[in-house]
Amino acid sequence: MSEAHTVPGSSRSRVARIFASLFTTDHRTLGIRYLLLSLIAVAAGTLLSLAMRIQLAWPGIPFPRHGPMLPEEYLSLVTMHGTLMVFFVLTTAPQSGFASLVLPAQIGARRMALPWLNAAGFWIVALALVVLLSAFLLPAGGPISGWTSYPPLSAVPAAGPGQGAGMDVWLVSIGLFCIGSWLSAVNMLATIVGERVRGMTLGRMPLTVWSWMVSSLLILLAFTVLFAALVLLLCDRHIGTAFFIPRGDLVSGQIVGHGDGSPLLWLHLFWFFGHPEVYIAILPAMGLVSGLVANFSRRTIVGYPLMAATTVLIGLLGFLVWGHHMFVSGMNPYAGNAFALTTMAIAVPSTAKVFSWLGTLWGGGLHRTTPMLFALGFISFFIAGGVTGPILALPALDAYLHNTFFVVGHFHLIMAMAGGFAIFAGVYYWFPLMTGRLMNERLGRWHFWLSLVAAYGTFLPMHLEGLAGRPRHYYQLTGSTSSLASLMPMERGVTWAAFVLGTAQLIFLANLCWSSRHGRPAGENPWQATTLEWAAATPSEIFRGPYEYGAAAHDQAQNGAHKQDFTSQWESLREQE
Amino acid sequence: MLYAPWWMPPNAAAHGYAVDTLMRWDVGAMVGCFVLAHGLLIWLLLRPRRSSTAPLTRSVELLPLLLLTALYIAMAISAERVWAHERFEGAAPAALRVEVVGQQFQWYFHYPGADATYGTSQPQLVNAALGNPLGLDPEDSHGADDIVASELVLPIGREVDLQLRSLDVIHGFFLPDMRLKQNAVPGQSLHVHFTPVHEGVYPVLCSQLCGLGHARMQARLRVVSASAYQGWLASRAPHHAEVAAQ
Numbered sequence: 096m097s098e099a100h101t102v103p104g105s106s107r108s109r110v111a112r113i114f115a116s117l118f119t120t121d122h123r124t125l126g127i128r129y130l131l132l133s134l135i136a137v138a139a140g141t142l143l144s145l146a147m148r149i150q151l152a153w154p155g156i157p158f159p160r161h162g163p164m165l166p167e168e169y170l171s172l173v174t175m176h177g178t179l180m181v182f183f184v185l186t187t188a189p190q191s192g193f194a195s196l197v198l199p200a201q202i203g204a205r206r207m208a209l210p211w212l213n214a215a216g217f218w219i220v221a222l223a224l225v226v227l228l229s230a231f232l233l234p235a236g237g238p239i240s241g242w243t244s245y246p247p248l249s250a251v252p253a254a255g256p257g258q259g260a261g262m263d264v265w266l267v268s269i270g271l272f273c274i275g276s277w278l279s280a281v282n283m284l285a286t287i288v289g290e291r292v293r294g295m296t297l298g299r300m301p302l303t304v305w306s307w308m309v310s311s312l313l314i315l316l317a318f319t320v321l322f323a324a325l326v327l328l329l330c331d332r333h334i335g336t337a338f339f340i341p342r343g344d345l346v347s348g349q350i351v352g353h354g355d356g357s358p359l360l361w362l363h364l365f366w367f368f369g370h371p372e373v374y375i376a377i378l379p380a381m382g383l384v385s386g387l388v389a390n391f392s393r394r395t396i397v398g399y400p401l402m403a404a405t406t407v408l409i410g411l412l413g414f415l416v417w418g419h420h421m422f423v424s425g426m427n428p429y430a431g432n433a434f435a436l437t438t439m440a441i442a443v444p445s446t447a448k449v450f451s452w453l454g455t456l457w458g459g460g461l462h463r464t465t466p467m468l469f470a471l472g473f474i475s476f477f478i479a480g481g482v483t484g485p486i487l488a489l490p491a492l493d494a495y496l497h498n499t500f501f502v503v504g505h506f507h508l509i510m511a512m513a514g515g516f517a518i519f520a521g522v523y524y525w526f527p528l529m530t531g532r533l534m535n536e537r538l539g540r541w542h543f544w545l546s547l548v549a550a551y552g553t554f555l556p557m558h559l560e561g562l563a564g565r566p567r568h569y570y571q572l573t574g575s576t577s578s579l580a581s582l583m584p585m586e587r588g589v590t591w592a593a594f595v596l597g598t599a600q601l602i603f604l605a606n607l608c609w610s611s612r613h614g615r616p617a618g619e620n621p622w623q624a625t626t627l628e629w630a631a632a633t634p635s636e637i638f639r640g641p642y643e644y645g646a647a648a649h650d651q652a653q654n655g656a657h658k659q660d661f662t663s664q665w666e667s668l669r670e671q672e
Numbered sequence: 673m674l675y676a677p678w679w680m681p682p683n684a685a686a687h688g689y690a691v692d693t694l695m696r697w698d699v700g701a702m703v704g705c706f707v708l709a710h711g712l713l714i715w716l717l718l719r720p721r722r723s724s725t726a727p728l729t730r731s732v733e734l735l736p737l738l739l740l741t742a743l744y745i746a747m748a749i750s751a752e753r754v755w756a757h758e759r760f761e762g763a764a765p766a767a768l769r770v771e772v773v774g775q776q777f778q779w780y781f782h783y784p785g786a787d788a789t790y791g792t793s794q795p796q797l798v799n800a801a802l803g804n805p806l807g808l809d810p811e812d813s814h815g816a817d818d819i820v821a822s823e824l825v826l827p828i829g830r831e832v833d834l835q836l837r838s839l840d841v842i843h844g845f846f847l848p849d850m851r852l853k854q855n856a857v858p859g860q861s862l863h864v865h866f867t868p869v870h871e872g873v874y875p876v877l878c879s880q881l882c883g884l885g886h887a888r889m890q891a892r893l894r895v896v897s898a899s900a901y902q903g904w905l906a907s908r909a910p911h912h913a914e915v916a917a918q
Contacts, residue, residue: 494755559679
């Protein structure tokens with residue numbers, strides 16, 4: 096803006112240019128911006144978690160220029176870490192980020208259906224992130240009630256430090272995030288429904304597109320319920336309603352409950368959003384990994400119709416399992432049985448997906464590229480975090496394990512690590528679409544193996560701590576119980592592993608910076624892939640399915656001029672004859 | 673100890689043996705799945721590359737899925753039985769009754785006294801400094817013989833019916849050694865029951881984030897002999913008779 100004053104002659108056009116490039120509706124630019132936004136959020140969230148790990152391993156250790164961490168500071172870190180990672184990383188990068196980058200190309204469209212909605216969605220999500228991070232600047236600190244914000248702790252400002260302005264900031268930020276996600280999801284659905292190229296039937300859509308379609312529907316339904324809950328909670332806090340505060344509730348010596356509210360109502364509303372949210376984060380990852388497994392096994396995906404169907408089925412069942420977060424919450428124990436059954440049911444399509452990936456790998460010849468290694472890492476973490484799912488789904492066992500570190504280990508493997516590795520796989524794979532260059536393979540392999548080992552070193556021991564009864568959200572393991580203090584050596588081990596995991600990500604950052612300038616030029620279709628984002632030009636019609644690799648494609652190709660083991664979606668039938 | 677899965681604290685409650693057996697089988701089965709799948713993954717990663725082979729027949733791919741589905745069904749049925757036994761029915765009428773009250777950041781244990789009836793309490797009467805942390809109503813004669821303790825003392829071998837409530841925010845009542853966890857929710861009165869079968873001192877933890885003092889919201893459960901329990905009651909009762917008389 097200051098330049099506009101100093102150079103009056105060309106200022107108008109220059110400001111207009113800057114304005115136009117800043118508020119561009121170009122989907123690829125927006126995709127890169129979404130990914131950079133997630134990169135900022137994941138860096139912040141990781142630093143917060145490392146600070147927590149230091150406090151847990153060496154309780155009371157003074158931090159530079161700060162002193163010892165206070166309990167409310169620890170809880171504020173927990174809250175901000177969870178919120179950043181769940182919303183601004185795991186929801187934003189695989190859904191809005193990757194879809195903005197490649198969705199139009201993958202369905203043969205030149206542009207999004209509603210590009211300005213996509214752009215508006217990005218800016219609102221960016222604003223939500225700034226609002227959230229501003230909670231750190233508040234005198235009383237950030238909110239301390241965790242990313243789930245159970246009332247009355249979240250409904251009554253006097254319930255704790257950070258529950259005043261900090262909690263309001265959190266509510267506004269997540270409300271903005273809901274709005275931004277809706278806009279982005281509406282655009283994505285409209286694009287998938289209306290912008291597909293001729294010949295791109297539902298049965299020829301890449302599995303990523305199926306995932307983005309189901310996730311967009313989940314966003315529209317789930318975030319709507321969350322938004323309603325946020326509004327009700329804000330009303331309880333500021334205009335004297337009592338949706339979530341029961342009569343006679345006594346907080347810090349003051350009676351704050353004047354109506355007949357129910358804290359359980361929040362739990363139902365929140366988890367009705369919260370569980371589909373898990374699938375919003377993981378479904379695009381599944382679609383991406385399916386494509387990579389087919390590409391780097393040089394084999395068509397096993398059971399494509401089954402994969403598309405299980406994606407839809409997981410989305411549907413995802414709305415029927417929220418009560419498994421509430422077995423010991425005061426919910427009717429009979430309802431616990433029902434939610435255990437729906438949760439066991441959702442394990443079946445999830446298992447079917449794993450077998451499809453393993454079957455595809457079995458039949459193919461595995462190319463150990465960096466994106467493929469990260470896709471395999473996703474499968475490994477999905478299995479590792481998945482096997483504890485059916486245990487936590489059982490009320491009889493969850494009544495012991497609920498809110499212990501067993502659960503923390505479970506969702507960090509299946510959501511954070513699996514989701515994170517899929518994001519890495521996507522970045523390594525689609526990097527040529529962003530920069531025209533390939534990322535460095537040697538650095539990529541170091542990044543993968545260090546991260547894999549350190550992630551298991553961090554999160555597997557947490558299951559043992561949970562079995563030992565170690566609850567979540569404890570800023571230190573002291574108190575009248577001796578059983579928890581005996582876990583201190585393991586706490587330190589987890590902290591060291593977490594530091595290795597965090598440090599390994601510096602390799603990724605270095606690779607990003609180096610490869611974007613000096614990486615090997617990718618050329619056309621560097622992975623010999625079949626899906627349309629690698630086509631040199633947008634085709635006017637397509638004639639085949641998304642994953643034609645291997646022997647079948649090879650036989651066809653030998654009849655034609657091609658000496659390759661794949662047939663891209665954009666190749667016409669006539670060229671083969 | 674025989675039934676305790678590795679790494680869990682020894683079970684000390686009658687229903688806990690079934691929980692531990694279930695935990696051992698289910699964790700074992702799932703660790704088995706993890707190891708098998710990773711054995712396969714590592715083999716696929718390490719075997720020499722070849723051009724794609726003939727696809728497996730559909731039945732070979734569906735068989736493991738069917739097997740795992742059967743495993744999930746078996747896990748669900750066996751666990752539902754344990755859960756139904758624990759939670760679908762209340763405690764026997766003869767069970768000992770104790771009210772557990774959570775408040776930031778303290779557990780209180782409220783015994784009904786010789787008349788076996790809890791005195792009524794009102795939130796506006798709560799005053800911990802004056803010795804009335806639960807707000808027992810002095811007008812209510814049922815409350816005169818009530819005992820309010822900061823530790824939970826139970827006689828061995830007798831079923832106890834715990835009535836959980838909270839004065840302020842949601843707390844999580846967690847007895848790891850009794851394999852018991854249930855939230856205490858303001859505005860709700862929730863019952864859980866169990867029978868301690870080993871004497872000892874056990875931790876009472878808070879398992880639901882309740883504010884800055886969450887980690888130190890811990891108390892003790894002492895499981896003692898029947899006679900020691902009677903002695904403890906007698907030692908507490910006169911003190912409370914005095915408080916009520918004032």
